[in-house]
Amino acid sequence: MTFSTIDSETRKRLGRECEQLLLQMEYVLDSINEGVVISDLEGNVVAMNQVALALHGFDENQQVRQHLSGYRELFDLTDLAGEPVPFEKWPFRRVYLGERFENYEVQVRRRGSGKRWVGSYSGAPVQNGAGEVILFVLSVREVTQKKLTEAALGIALAHLYEITNGMPVRVVRCSRDRRYLWVSDEYARWLGRLPEEIVGHSLLEIIGQEACQTIAPYLERVLAGERVSHETMVNYRGLGARWVTATYLPTHDMAGLVDGWFGVIFDITERKELEEALQQANETLERRINEAVQELRQKDQLLLIQGRQAVMGETISNIAHQWRQPLNTLALLAQELQMTCRAGCSQNYLEANVAKSLETIRHLSATIDDFRYFLKPCAGKEDFKAIAVLEKTLSLLGASLAALKITTEVETVGDPVVRGCPSHFSQVLLNILNNARDAFALRAVPVPLVVIRIYREGWSTVVTVADNAGGIPDQVIGKVFEPYFTTKDPLQGRGLGLFICKTILEKSMNGTISVRNLDAGTEFRIEFAPQAPARP
Secondary structure, eight states: OOOTTSOHHHHHHHHHHHHHHHHHHHHHHHTOSSEEEEEOTTSBEEEEOHHHHHHHTOSSGGGTOSBGGGGGGTEEEEOTTSOBOOGGGSHHHHHHTTOOEEEEEEEEEETTTOOEEEEEEEEEEEEOTTSOEEEEEEEEEEOHHHHHHHHHHHHHHHHHHHHHHTTTOEEEEEETTSBEEEEOHHHHHHTTSOGGGTTTSBHHHHHOHHHHHHHHHHHHHHHTTOOEEEEEEEEETTTEEEEEEEEEEEEEOTTSOEEEEEEEEEEOHHHHHHHHHHHHHHHHHHHHHHHHHHHHHHHHHHHHHHHHHHHHHHHHHHHHHHHHHHHHHHHHHHHHHHHHHHHOOOHHHHHHHHHHHHHHHHHHHHHHHHHHHHHOOOOSOEEEEHHHHHHHHHHHHHHHHHHTTOEEEEEESSOOEEEEOHHHHHHHHHHHHHHHHHHHHHHTOSSOEEEEEEEEETTEEEEEEEEOSOOOOTTTGGGTTSTTOOSSOTTTOOSOHHHHHHHHHHHHSSEEEEEEEOSSSEEEEEEEOOOOOOOO
């Protein structure tokens, strides 16, 4: 529609109304943040507010008061794609033709200065109370930065989409109303769809209600502006229950408000299944290890019992040696008393004979006490003096050592204390000394000698037992602490003694045992863990 058909009188009257209206609006127009351009019914620009003047490159209103056609010489207009805009589509021309429009975006270049910007124009004719058009108003906002930002964002998103589509990563971009704006090819393949079958649809349509309910709390948080990560089992429509880890990042509009989110989703179902299988395998392995450990403990306990029984046998044999001479003495005393009393005996003789008998019986009783000490069960760890246990042990072996003319020398430095079970320590010493005695018996050493030393080394207590019985062959010395290993005839030993010693020392007394060959024989070294000195 044009207004060239209006008669001259009407045109003059409307012109006067326009001038009055302009005067009334002059101060109002300059207070508006957007540019405002006003033209009359003839198509002449009659006013611009300060924002419009600055945007279009004018200093004052006198420069703008010309017909719309004159602006064709001042400006070049192109659309956002860079194509020239015909004059009939210029914002000035469209409003003059009576068209109403909003947010018409074009690129504007001012000839001469070369200034460029992107303007968003809105236009409408203004009518009086009678409904007659009296002027035309065009508003304009510069949106150059917005468009540059949108273009940069578009380029960045395009690059992002291109990169993510080339990676085995499931990425989505969704709007605030929970619709897909973009999905990576991998995400679409994962759901068994094409990207175009997903984009534009709601999450509810694509992944189903159950999945939406599962992830709803996380989406609420990301739409509140929070970065969210979670690991959850989600039951997807058409895909089934899957373990996923997902990270959601909020996106923002030009005003800085959250308008949606990016999501990166990893399917970890296989990893979870492997973890579960591994956990079950670990539980099975742990159970089997516990069963095996329990079985080994039972075997160790059985070996300890067998070893202790073997030592008991040796000890009883030693007691037999210890008792043989005292019993012979008692027998001789009894026979002598019988023969003497037939011929008549004095009171003094009788008392002396009884005293000798009682002394011999006390010796036998002491031997029994020593044996009972050896058999005494261990009620718990205690501090004891190493030399005291050694003396009791030697008293049990006295007769058997003396039978082979074995000399024992004991060297002590101080009075070291050991923590553990005294009877266990006695068992260790008995095993080592019995082995030395058997080696002397086998090799017929002319002057058999056992040297026992007890001393402190730092805060550790050390006990060494050395003999001159010829030593252990080098090829087997490293095996002497293994179970069922023996250098003796099978009828003389089961190979448990030194294994039992090692087990007792390491597990019950926090100690160690080692062996080495000397020039003339073997030395066993027992070392107990350091003990701090007692507080005064």
